[in-house]
Amino acid sequence: MTAYLKLDHIDKVFTRGAATTEVLKEINLTIEKGEYVSIIGHSGCGKSTLLNIIAGLTNATTGGVLLENREVNSPGPDRAVVFQNHSLLPWLTVYENVRLGVDKVFAKTKKRAERDAWVMHNLNLVQMAHAKDKRPSEISGGMKQRVGIARALAMEPKVLLLDEPFGALDALTRAHLQDSVMALHQKLGNTILMITHDVDEAVLLSDRIVMMTNGPSARIGEVLEVPLARRRKRLELATNATYLKCRQRVLEFLYERHRFVEAA
């Protein structure tokens, strides 16, 4: 097993004045190239903090992140993030939002015309080329998230980080986008790490599901392999025994062994 992305003994402690809160404890995880891994856990368990550490937006207190055996501790386009609330810049058009990253990442390697073609290629991948001159306020939530995905993909990241990418969308749009992401993963073979709190989403999309215990001091409780063949079809899986068993495992973990106490 080749470790493409490696989380090595990550601890995270937040300090405010005299009070310290240990958020993450002893996180160890290796992800292979091309793998789709989901991290699931109740809200407040520190899964977003973990993603921020991998993205380099926050630093781990101890331990580190290795990407292709090199430590990474600052943000960069090799770990592009699709943010939960899309985070498109409202004063730029759809095209310009994607172009911002492309101009920066391929400043030396691609010519102007090539960068333009690359932006359009990525907008086409998420079927948003038709809206290239619209501003984020003029398109729907699902479309914004598509553009967010295009922006991240266009940076050709080694690992694509998805931070609850479909959390703010309605159920129908969400299903549609999940299918799109699955198709993209199939086509491009990206390594993807996704934060989610949706059990069905995790089982449907992932090769492995990382289940986190409740915080404080959240740790990895269990890692579940999802042995379902690609390409997966939502409707067929609804009655698939393996799918249901995986789903059952995750549900048991979340609602029996690690119930969210505060939610009760």
Added chain:
Amino acid sequence: MNMPAAKIEIEIATPAASAAAVVAMTPKRPPRTQAYARLARETAVRVIPPLVVIALLTLIWELICRRAGSALPPPSKVFKDTKELILDPFFDHGGIDKGLFWHLSASLQRVAFGYSLSAIAGIGLGVLVGQSVWAMRGLDPLFQVLRTIPPLAWLPLSLAAFRDGQPSAIFVIFITSIWPIIINTAVGIRNIPQDYRNVAAVVQLNPLEFFAKIMIPAAAPYIFTGLRIGIGLSWLAIIAAEMLIGGVGIGFFIWDAWNSSHISEIILALFYVGIVGFVLDRLIAGLGKFVTGGTAQN
């Protein structure tokens, strides 16, 4: 149950499409006169009420002031006295005996100069205070005290420093209009959502690119609020400052008219001051709308 329904739709689809094409072929132009009528009505709704109010107020003013021995002239007398000034704003008899255009333009030049300086310095300082916690801790208390000093209180000091009316007036405009620009810019910078900073970090923008591509556009609505308050304050300050420094300028024109008891000229000048102030405010507001492209934070 669904299948037959879908089938029916498919069968119907073709004739419906051709029917639509037929409809599109017939030129069915919306009546132009109707559009013009609507436009005229919309304009009338906006223009008529203020006109009615102005007419009414003028009438009341006329009735109150037309009696013999009233201290202020009625509108009819104002018009009669200032007819020459209104009809020929461009005369120049040397010294300060010039048309109103020259007075207004002298005042506007001072404002343009002082305000430009304060916009540049204000945005710069605002960015500094908004971005750096230490700059804020050090400078903010100072700003909060200085901004409460009335514009004219600065004038004697600046006259002492510059020994000349012109730079003193410009300094008064600068020091009056800079505070709202600094404070609003700083608030705008501080309110840049963390998401935008994260995006910039992932894309690895350098500080200069971050300033130009994220910071300024994100804070633009706030900056323009500050600029708009600033232009209003500079126009307030210049009139008062000019009354004291003398020379050509609408402020001194008013003071001069008062000294020669030309009350009608004062009223005319006030009218112009109001209009110019209004236009300046609209100008900055329009510029703000143009620059931010009407994209508020969504």
